[in-house]
Amino acid sequence: MAQDHKLEILRGLVKFKSNTQKIWGVLILLSIITAVEVVLGIYKPEVFMGHLLGMKILNWIFIILTIVKAYYITWDFMHMRDETKGLRRAVVWTAIFLILYLVFILLQEGGYVFGVYDNGYIKKDF
Amino acid sequence: MSSTVVTSGSEGKTWGGGNEPLKASYGKMMMWFFIVSDALTFSGFLAAYGFSRFKFIDSWPIADEVFTHVPFLHGQELPMIYVAFMTFILIMSSVTMVLAVDAGHHLNKAKVTFYMFLTIIGGLIFVGSQAWEWATFIQGDYGAVQTKGGNILQFVDAEGHRVALRDFVVAEPKERTQHERKSGLWFTSESALPTYTVEEVIHGLEAHDNVLVRTQTLTEEGEKTILSRAESLEIIKANGKQVVEGANLHVNEYGSPLFADFFFFITGFHGFHVFSGVVINIIIFFNVVLGTYEKRKSYEMVEKVGLYWHFVDLVWVFVFTFFYLV
Numbered sequence: 001m002a003q004d005h006k007l008e009i010l011r012g013l014v015k016f017k018s019n020t021q022k023i024w025g026v027l028i029l030l031s032i033i034t035a036v037e038v039v040l041g042i043y044k045p046e047v048f049m050g051h052l053l054g055m056k057i058l059n060w061i062f063i064i065l066t067i068v069k070a071y072y073i074t075w076d077f078m079h080m081r082d083e084t085k086g087l088r089r090a091v092v093w094t095a096i097f098l099i100l101y102l103v104f105i106l107l108q109e110g111g112y113v114f115g116v117y118d119n120g121y122i123k124k125d126f
Numbered sequence: 127m128s129s130t131v132v133t134s135g136s137e138g139k140t141w142g143g144g145n146e147p148l149k150a151s152y153g154k155m156m157m158w159f160f161i162v163s164d165a166l167t168f169s170g171f172l173a174a175y176g177f178s179r180f181k182f183i184d185s186w187p188i189a190d191e192v193f194t195h196v197p198f199l200h201g202q203e204l205p206m207i208y209v210a211f212m213t214f215i216l217i218m219s220s221v222t223m224v225l226a227v228d229a230g231h232h233l234n235k236a237k238v239t240f241y242m243f244l245t246i247i248g249g250l251i252f253v254g255s256q257a258w259e260w261a262t263f264i265q266g267d268y269g270a271v272q273t274k275g276g277n278i279l280q281f282v283d284a285e286g287h288r289v290a291l292r293d294f295v296v297a298e299p300k301e302r303t304q305h306e307r308k309s310g311l312w313f314t315s316e317s318a319l320p321t322y323t324v325e326e327v328i329h330g331l332e333a334h335d336n337v338l339v340r341t342q343t344l345t346e347e348g349e350k351t352i353l354s355r356a357e358s359l360e361i362i363k364a365n366g367k368q369v370v371e372g373a374n375l376h377v378n379e380y381g382s383p384l385f386a387d388f389f390f391f392i393t394g395f396h397g398f399h400v401f402s403g404v405v406i407n408i409i410i411f412f413n414v415v416l417g418t419y420e421k422r423k424s425y426e427m428v429e430k431v432g433l434y435w436h437f438v439d440l441v442w443v444f445v446f447t448f449f450y451l452v
Contacts (some may be wrong), residue, residue: 020228073220078436090148113180
């Protein structure tokens with residue numbers, strides 16, 4: 001029922017009176033994040049074009065903002081905030097662990113294959 | 127949760143299924159179970175996309191140059207605007223869905239009906255937009271020449287703006303026509319022939335001093351390499367193999383064919399999820415209208431399809447980032 005919803009987001013910074021209000025609040029937050037992403041994507045500020053850990057800083061910002069959005073969709077729209085700790089961890093930790101593992105392996109391998117092409121062992125520019 | 131009204135007569139029987147440590151009904155847990163496995167499927171696709179992109183990190187197409195079209199604004203370059211609109215539509219329909227779930231907790235049939243209806247409309251707008259995006263992508267815009275090695279050569283003017291083949295190439299009358307079932311062997315056919323041949327492109331390039339060739343290779347600044355006039359003519363005469371207009375699973379005028387393959391596969395798989403979500407939402411919508419959940423005194427089914435619908439939104443957030451932004 002409505003009374004067992006947790007009504008605070010941003011670690012208690014914003015508290016809502018009702019669940020409906022919280023939904024609109026989360027919508028505003030997600031829209032702001034999307035707008036920031038689109039503006040950064042169109043203008044590509046020079047400040048963020050440096051490289052950090054093998055990727056552009058701008059790309060890291062996009063990925064972090066995406067994860068923030070994913071957090072609010074899961075926690076507030078999918079009501080993960082109101083589920084028990086056990087259910088939450090079973091779902092979130094399993095997925096995150098497996099995805100990180102897969103992404104690490106595939107990106108590592110992709111970088112290696114690029115190196116093989118780049119060092120001229122295989123001709124591809126003709 | 128207390129809104130879950132599923133009774134199986136096992137209450138209080140600790141060893142008979144009466145113990146619910148996760149305090150979620152069977153149906154809801156199964157939906158979460160499905161969502162986790164589906165999330166792994168999607169991350170498999172996106173990770174494979176990342177693999178291919180890292181493999182061709184110095185020549186991958188720039189998404190900003192590929193997806194620049196907005197309906198009714200023909201000829202204008204507006205990167206990302208339309209995808210941002212699609213993202214907003216999907217988030218909005220997620221909001222109406224969660225409002226429907228909330229109204230369901232209050233057993234407010236009229237409100238659930240209204241919000242479910244809005245959710246379905248949002249889903250349909252999204253699927254329609256995706257169809258339009260596909261059509262634009264398949265049709266192509268500028269055209270390009272593919273080399274023997276499968277690389278793409280595009281054309282730009284002196285300022286670096288893209289030039290379409292139709293602006294400098296003249297098609298001559300041709301002997302060769304498209305082979306169709308009705309005009310030859312009835313059991314074979316071929317896809318449409320390109321408007322121009324490589325020879326015609328070479329003639330056009332020779333006749334227009336201001337047109338240059340742009341290769342797939344990215345420079346230090348992350349832009350495509352533009353060749354000099356002499357290099358342009360040389361590379362196209364030596365390596366040009368076929369004219370490519372638009373994109374399909376074999377060729378892609380925007381760059382690596384893998385880009386088109388992943389675009390069709392990932393957005394197609396996501397679009398299929400949205401489509402099934404709309405169908406499931408319609409079924410639940412009619413159940414709400416008919417008063418099935420009113421009689422049951424529980425709108426938990428709305429909550430379950432809501433979980434699926436939000437998941438589709440969640441996946442789109444990642445597809446948006448990795449296909450259009452990064």
